[in-house]
Amino acid sequence: MSERFKSILAPLLTLGLLLILWEAAVRAANIPVYVVPAPSLVLATLVADASLLFGSLLVTLAITCEAFVLAAVGGIVLGVVFNLWRPVERSLYPFAVVLQVTPIVAVAPLLLIYLPQPLAVLACAWIVAFFPVLANTTLGLNSVDHNLLALFELYKASRWQVLWYLKLPAALPQMLAGLRIAGGLSLIGAVVAEIAAGSAGAGSGLAYRIAESGYRLNIPRMFAALLLLSIAGVAIYFLLAGLSHLVLRRWHESALQREI
Amino acid sequence: MTEQMAQPSPDKITVVSLRNVGKTFANSVRALDGFDLSVRDGEFISLLGPSGCGKSTALRIVAGLSAPSGGTVEGIEPAAGRVGFVFQEPTLMPWADVAANVRLPLTLAHAGNADAAVAQALRRVGLADFARSYPRELSGGMRMRVSIARALVTEPQLLLMDEPFAALDEITRFKLNNDLLRLWRELRQTVVFVTHSVFESVYLSQRILVMTPRPGRLFAEVPIEAPYPRDERFRTSAEYAGYCRTVSEALERATGAAA
Numbered sequence: 001m002s003e004r005f006k007s008i009l010a011p012l013l014t015l016g017l018l019l020i021l022w023e024a025a026v027r028a029a030n031i032p033v034y035v036v037p038a039p040s041l042v043l044a045t046l047v048a049d050a051s052l053l054f055g056s057l058l059v060t061l062a063i064t065c066e067a068f069v070l071a072a073v074g075g076i077v078l079g080v081v082f083n084l085w086r087p088v089e090r091s092l093y094p095f096a097v098v099l100q101v102t103p104i105v106a107v108a109p110l111l112l113i114y115l116p117q118p119l120a121v122l123a124c125a126w127i128v129a130f131f132p133v134l135a136n137t138t139l140g141l142n143s144v145d146h147n148l149l150a151l152f153e154l155y156k157a158s159r160w161q162v163l164w165y166l167k168l169p170a171a172l173p174q175m176l177a178g179l180r181i182a183g184g185l186s187l188i189g190a191v192v193a194e195i196a197a198g199s200a201g202a203g204s205g206l207a208y209r210i211a212e213s214g215y216r217l218n219i220p221r222m223f224a225a226l227l228l229l230s231i232a233g234v235a236i237y238f239l240l241a242g243l244s245h246l247v248l249r250r251w252h253e254s255a256l257q258r259e260i
Numbered sequence: 261m262t263e264q265m266a267q268p269s270p271d272k273i274t275v276v277s278l279r280n281v282g283k284t285f286a287n288s289v290r291a292l293d294g295f296d297l298s299v300r301d302g303e304f305i306s307l308l309g310p311s312g313c314g315k316s317t318a319l320r321i322v323a324g325l326s327a328p329s330g331g332t333v334e335g336i337e338p339a340a341g342r343v344g345f346v347f348q349e350p351t352l353m354p355w356a357d358v359a360a361n362v363r364l365p366l367t368l369a370h371a372g373n374a375d376a377a378v379a380q381a382l383r384r385v386g387l388a389d390f391a392r393s394y395p396r397e398l399s400g401g402m403r404m405r406v407s408i409a410r411a412l413v414t415e416p417q418l419l420l421m422d423e424p425f426a427a428l429d430e431i432t433r434f435k436l437n438n439d440l441l442r443l444w445r446e447l448r449q450t451v452v453f454v455t456h457s458v459f460e461s462v463y464l465s466q467r468i469l470v471m472t473p474r475p476g477r478l479f480a481e482v483p484i485e486a487p488y489p490r491d492e493r494f495r496t497s498a499e500y501a502g503y504c505r506t507v508s509e510a511l512e513r514a515t516g517a518a519a
Contacts, residue, residue: 147351155368
């Protein structure tokens, strides 16, 4: 049995065992559904409410994707601008940090007042997701081998050539790491904003379904929605990890398989 | 191959001339002080000195990568492609394959039809079959060959080498020494070779400039008059051993003189 297969099988077995224990405990102790629903009931609810829940999942995923793309483009472009014009970096970077460290849950209600709701949700998700892209891009662009820089200088490279042929490729691993973090954070930002918006009385995303089911004590549906969110998060992570591997596999240490 | 002497003749033109050059870094470390260097066209010289004697700094000044704090620098216009530089590390772009790494100087100069030049440079260093490999797939010696091919791809008039083989094992270093001499005799470019190895400098050079420790200045000049081609027989000859002793003693006095 290969190591790779084992590393997939082990967590699956653990999951299966936990689900069986959960199911058995709920049945044996006769725990009411509004306290803890059995896994089988969660699954049944997921199937029964499929059209409602998957519709909401699509709404949340659409916002997540939009926020992710905007965060990726914004973070990378701003990182490049910072690298090319240091005064811009000095003037703006502190504000990017402030934006990052202010808890988004606290900012969301304000944004919902000033912006139309879909835009406010998108803005929340973007604020959370964009900083890791910016920070990692900046780090990557600044950690270029100084001898390679000297070589480019020797051959009279223009600053655009230095950027295109040296800095951007050198920063690629860090940029991709930033994107991987941003993917998960886009989802979190979207969920946080939806919950904040949901309590203001509107919305149809998955987070809103969780909040709504909570008010109605529909606990199985809460679990079903939560399950969908987790699966979406995992899928985003693996998608971006796969992309990173695909781009870096020929040359970067992180993507190489070593013979031991 | 004809047995030809490759000694510098006095009428050869000077390609690089440093006079009374000083270099003080921002942290007020004096790397060079009153440093003189004159390199004639087509010769192979070594700068030899202990670590931190400013020999790398001198090389960077010659390349135009570093400005001297004082003195005059004259020489070939360091226009793109006239000077090749080989660093202590291979300094390759890990994301690009061997061909793209070698092509870099031509890419930056927007030179058309670079394929032939790249192929020829790779053939010269014996890596014709590795154009599509990535640096990490190569051994340390092969990576250094790629670095040399990259420096040669523009057919530079002056090749500057900063302890290029210091990190390699002895067998690989000897092999690369021989290849470098072969290339130099083929291409007739001027080579300034920085090293802290007495044995390497004697094996390769026509002239050895021994430097004092920081601040670096010229202490002695030792001409190595052994004929080329030099090979493993030269490495074990009494003549070679004699030169090594002369240079070692000069180095010892240079180090002592400053202490």
